[in-house]
Amino acid sequence: MNKRITDEDLLNELKIRFEQNKKALTELKQKSEQLRKVNEKLKESESLKSHFLSNVTNEIVNPFASILGLSQSITSLKIDEYEKIRPLAQLIHSEAFNLDFQLKNIFAAAKIEAGLAQPELAIVNIHSLIESIIESYRYKAQQKELKIQFKYKSKNKSTSPHEFPTDSEKLKLMMSNLLNNSIKYSNAAEKIEISSEINEKDELKIMVRDYGVGINKNEQEKLFDRFVKGESTIHSLNEGYGLGLSVTKSYVESLEGRITVDSEPKKGAVFTIYLPRPEETSYLEGFSDDGNQIFFEDSDEEF
Amino acid sequence: MNQELPIYYLYPANLYAPQEHYLINTLLGSCVAICMYDPIAKIGGMNHFMLPLWNGEGLASPKYGNIAIEKLLENILKNGAKKHNVIAKVFGGGEVIESQHHYFNIGLRNIEVAHKMLKELNIPINGESTGGKLGRKIQFDTFTGSVKMKYINKQQM
Numbered sequence: 001m002n003k004r005i006t007d008e009d010l011l012n013e014l015k016i017r018f019e020q021n022k023k024a025l026t027e028l029k030q031k032s033e034q035l036r037k038v039n040e041k042l043k044e045s046e047s048l049k050s051h052f053l054s055n056v057t058n059e060i061v062n063p064f065a066s067i068l069g070l071s072q073s074i075t076s077l078k079i080d081e082y083e084k085i086r087p088l089a090q091l092i093h094s095e096a097f098n099l100d101f102q103l104k105n106i107f108a109a110a111k112i113e114a115g116l117a118q119p120e121l122a123i124v125n126i127h128s129l130i131e132s133i134i135e136s137y138r139y140k141a142q143q144k145e146l147k148i149q150f151k152y153k154s155k156n157k158s159t160s161p162h163e164f165p166t167d168s169e170k171l172k173l174m175m176s177n178l179l180n181n182s183i184k185y186s187n188a189a190e191k192i193e194i195s196s197e198i199n200e201k202d203e204l205k206i207m208v209r210d211y212g213v214g215i216n217k218n219e220q221e222k223l224f225d226r227f228v229k230g231e232s233t234i235h236s237l238n239e240g241y242g243l244g245l246s247v248t249k250s251y252v253e254s255l256e257g258r259i260t261v262d263s264e265p266k267k268g269a270v271f272t273i274y275l276p277r278p279e280e281t282s283y284l285e286g287f288s289d290d291g292n293q294i295f296f297e298d299s300d301e302e303f
Numbered sequence: 304m305n306q307e308l309p310i311y312y313l314y315p316a317n318l319y320a321p322q323e324h325y326l327i328n329t330l331l332g333s334c335v336a337i338c339m340y341d342p343i344a345k346i347g348g349m350n351h352f353m354l355p356l357w358n359g360e361g362l363a364s365p366k367y368g369n370i371a372i373e374k375l376l377e378n379i380l381k382n383g384a385k386k387h388n389v390i391a392k393v394f395g396g397g398e399v400i401e402s403q404h405h406y407f408n409i410g411l412r413n414i415e416v417a418h419k420m421l422k423e424l425n426i427p428i429n430g431e432s433t434g435g436k437l438g439r440k441i442q443f444d445t446f447t448g449s450v451k452m453k454y455i456n457k458q459q460m
Contacts, residue, residue: 041359115318115350115365115374226362246362253366254316296442296451303392303430303450 048227052241056106059241063099067092094139101180104173105243109226112250119167119254121278126171126204127152127162130196133175140183147191148179154198164204165278170251175206177244178271182210185269203257204275211268220261224249248273308444313351316366320348320378324446330455331395331439333410335368335417338392338441339375339426340448341384347445348382350375354409355416368416376424392430392450393417394441410434 070092074085111117134148141148154161182192193209215223222228229242252259255275263269313319313329313336320339327349329336340347350371357367365371380386396414414433421428430450432439437454444450 038358042357045359045363109362112316112362112364113370115316115371117364118314118317224361225359250316250362250364250366254314296453301432301452303394303432303452 045226048242052227055241059102060099063095066095067099070095090139097136097140101176102241105177105241105247108173108247108251109243112247112254117170117250117254119170119278121165121167123163124166124168124171125162126164126166126196126206129168129171130175130194130206133172133179134194136176137179137183140180141192144183144186145189146183146186149191149193151193151195152197153195161198164198164275166204166275167251167255170255171275174248174251174273175208177248178206178208178273181244181271182208182212182269185214186210186212190268199274202277204277205272207270207272209268209270214265214267214269215261215263216265220263223261224259313349315351315353316364318348318350318365318371318375318378320346320375320382321445322346322382324444327443327445329441331441332397332399333395333413335393335395335410335413335433336441337372337375337417337421338394338443338448338450339379339384339389340392340445341379341388342390342448343388344382344384345446345448346379346382346384347443347448348375348379349443352413355412368413369420372417372420372424376426389426390429390448391421391426392443393421393428394432394439394450394452396433397435397437397439399436399438 070088074088074092077084108117130150130152134150137148152162179192179194186192190211192211194207195209196204196206199205224245226246227242228246249259252273252275255278257273257275259274260272261269262272308324308326310326310328311319311321313327315334319325319327327338329349329351331351334351334353336349336351338347338349350365352368352371353366355368357363357370363370365374376386376389379389393414396410396417398408398410411434417433418428432452437456440453440455442451
């Protein structure tokens with residue numbers, strides 16, 4: 001069967017096909033553009049990683065050198081010079097404190113990347129947990145004459161308004177990271193406000209606000225990526241590895257919460273964490289065995 | 304019979320590959336879990352990923368399929384499994400209603416990355432229950448390699 005095609009039909013058909021080709025081409029272009037962007041990002045992340053490895057040596061070796069040197073000078077003090085011990089010991093403590101904090105972030109990041117960061121839920125006294133973190137940063141804050149204010153309120157009219165089920169170790173590291181950042185990026189003699197509440201949605205909300213250098217919009221997007229550090233105009237030496245916020249974000253997500261940042265350059269920054277209340281069963285008896293027991297019967301499918 | 308065995312509840316974005324005999328439990332919505340198992344060495348492990356590919360954001364964690372699959376294989380090989388013996392079973396990727404994120408077709412994309420990567424790694428898929436509209440509970444026996452599965456009618460995982 002021979003069907004005759006008119007020239008017009010042919011032209012129309014060709015036109016349609018050209019259109020389709022064109023559309024496919026633009027889609028392809030868009031896709032390859034996306035691909036290029038992802039590729040760039042992975043490359044950047046990779047180079048940051050190798051940069052990180054060379055940095056680690058310095059950032060671990062230097063504090064150790066000062067700890068060794070300072071403790072050496074304590075041991076060589078004469079018996080009547082013991083009033084000099086205090087400032088030296090304080091310096092040792094702050095170096096060791098920093099080192100410990102940095103190492104915690106490194107190990108936390110390694111654990112998250114290895115898929116071993118399981119939430120371990122228990123009832124936690126949020127009020128005293130936050131206070132203990134603030135207390136541990138008191139010396140650091142004093143050095144910059146920063147004032148830390150802490151407010152706690154609970155909208156939940158329960159018998160224990162200070163308690164909330166969560167992972168206390170993870171929450172401690174999250175809080176340390178937020179507080180450490182706010183101290184780091186504050187100018188001298190400013191204040192830092194921390195407030196915490198259990199809100200109407202029965203979420204634990206923790207807000208850390210500083211009035212320091214702030215973060216511009218472009219940087220805010222990258223803030224939670226690994227090995228990315230904010231610009232610091234205050235310290236000539238910008239310590240840390242840029243792991244803190246990426247660890248914090250992963251932890252928040254593992255607790256099914258979210259973290260937000262609100263900031264403008266020179267006006268400071270507000271970081272807010274929201275953690276929903278975990279389902280009752282998952283934390284009551286520890287977490288792993290009874291809490292998430294799954295019962296199967298013989299009739300269930302097997303693979 | 305399995306009452307005495309230790310049970311490990313696997314959370315999303317984590318993976319578990321023990322050397323001992325464990326039952327690994329997990330709950331799946333649009334997430335995908337892959338159980339890898341070496342029937343000769345009797346070594347197994349499970350991952351549980353939420354998104355298909357890592358795009359350089361945040362940490363390179365097993366929240367992402369491409370990383371979770373590589374890491375799981377790495378882990379069971381470390382425990383003594385042999386690559387040419389390893390088989391896989393794939394579960395999850397249902398199109399349940401997600402409250403947390405609104406990615407398009409996330410379940411299907413998770414399944415796709417599982418198929419693609421297992422093929423590239425030459426790991427045969429010996430059991431599978433993916434897609435659909437329901438969530439799943441699974442329990443993996445790391446010594447026998449068997450996986451029990453139950454559908455659940457849960458709106459969000």
